[in-house]
Amino acid sequence: MTTLPELPNYGRTFSLMREGCIDEWQAYVGHPFVQGLRDGSLPQPAFLHYMIQDYVYLVHYARAWALGVVKAESPEEMRLCAATVDSLINHEFSLHIETCAAQGIDEQTVFNAKEDLETIAYTRYVLDSGLQGDFLDLILALAPCAFGYGEIGLLLKDANYVGHPYEKWIATYSGDKFQDVCVKVGHLVDLAIERRVGNEPTSSPRWSAMQARFTKAVELESAFWGMGLKAVK
Ligand SMILES: Cc1ncc(CN)c(N)n1
Numbered sequence: 001m002t003t004l005p006e007l008p009n010y011g012r013t014f015s016l017m018r019e020g021c022i023d024e025w026q027a028y029v030g031h032p033f034v035q036g037l038r039d040g041s042l043p044q045p046a047f048l049h050y051m052i053q054d055y056v057y058l059v060h061y062a063r064a065w066a067l068g069v070v071k072a073e074s075p076e077e078m079r080l081c082a083a084t085v086d087s088l089i090n091h092e093f094s095l096h097i098e099t100c101a102a103q104g105i106d107e108q109t110v111f112n113a114k115e116d117l118e119t120i121a122y123t124r125y126v127l128d129s130g131l132q133g134d135f136l137d138l139i140l141a142l143a144p145c146a147f148g149y150g151e152i153g154l155l156l157k158d159a160n161y162v163g164h165p166y167e168k169w170i171a172t173y174s175g176d177k178f179q180d181v182c183v184k185v186g187h188l189v190d191l192a193i194e195r196r197v198g199n200e201p202t203s204s205p206r207w208s209a210m211q212a213r214f215t216k217a218v219e220l221e222s223a224f225w226g227m228g229l230k231a232v233k
Contacts, residue, residue: 007151008147008150008151008154008179008182009183009186010146010147010150010182010183010185010186011183011186011187011189011190012190013143013186013189013190013193013201014143014147014186014189016201016202017140017143017210017211017214017215018147020211020214020215021211021214021215021218024215024218024219024222025148025218027222028144028148028218028219028221028222028225029148029151029152029155031222031225031226032225032229033046033050033225033226033228033229034152034155034156034225036229037156037166037169037170038155038156038159039159040164040165040166042165042166043232044165045231045232046228046229046231046232047099047165047166047169047228048099048100048103049228049231049232050225050227050228050231051096051099051100052096052100052105052110052113053113053115053116053118053119053224053227053228054096054224055093055096055097055100055110055111055113056110056111056113056115056119056123057119057122057123057224058088058092058093058096059111060123060124060126060127061088061123061126061142061145062085062088062089063127064123064126064127064130064138064141064142065081065084065085065088065142066081066085067127067130067131067138068081068084068130068135068138068139068142069081069082069085071130071134071135071138072135073135073195074191074195076191077135077188077191077192080184080185080187080188081188083184084146084181084184084185087177087181091177091178092172092178095168095169095172096110097110098168099168099169116227117227118220118223118224118226118227119224119227121220121223122217122220122221122223122224125141125216125217125220126138126141126142126217129141129213133213134196135192135196136192136193136196136197136206136210137213139188139189139192140189140210140213140214140217141213141214141216141217142185142217143185143189143214143217144214144217144218144221145217145221146181146182146185147182147185147186148218148221149173149178149182150173150178150179150181150182152173153170153172153173153174153175153178153179154174154179156170156173156174157170157174160174193210197210
């Protein structure tokens with residue numbers, strides 16, 4: 001029997017929002033694609049297709065975090081957004097670049113890859129949240145990406161071993177560097193909420209719209225996994 005790791009400590013808002021969409025959340029972190037990553041049964045072509053789309057996703061995702069620098073209302077918010085942009089471009093990208101290079105695909109080719117509909121839907125949803133909304137709208141659309149992969153990394157950590165087909169992927173998302181990003185994003189979300197809606201966010205008239213913003217991004221995460229599986233059907 002597998003024992004579940006303790007819920008990661010990504011802040012107060014994470015716990016509230018995760019609970020507020022628990023069915024959608026479980027569908028995201030327990031998706032069949034994730035099970036295939038865990039036991040190594042995910043076909044390699046599906047993984048490669050996903051990694052190429054995910055690189056494109058991360059390009060837009062980094063742009064959205066850069067928009068966070070533009071929309072921030074305090075130096076701390078600016079710094080945390082800038083640090084996340086740096087971590088995405090100079091750390092997380094490496095996993096994708098190395099995976100694709102091992103298959104003879106260079107970074108510029110991946111950068112120019114044609115986007116699947118699921119990639120367009122999710123990335124433009126996040127960017128639009130920041131363009132039409134305020135900093136909070138943006139950050140809540142961005143958050144499930146970090147928290148979900150952080151939680152999945154911890155869930156899959158025990159299943160990893162040297163020579164596992166997805167060893168590097170699991171090591172990246174369960175590793176200290178990525179976990180540290182999740183904790184910092186959790187702190188940023190808590191700060192942003194406190195600044196704009198106060199200490200009792202669930203009593204705010206804005207809460208249901210905030211939860212809806214978060215939940216939609218969670219659903220788009222599941223659709224993104226589904227895109228990866230479709231590649232081999
Ligand atoms: C679609 C998606 N969501 C989240 C992550 C983790 N940054 C990612 N790489 N790709």
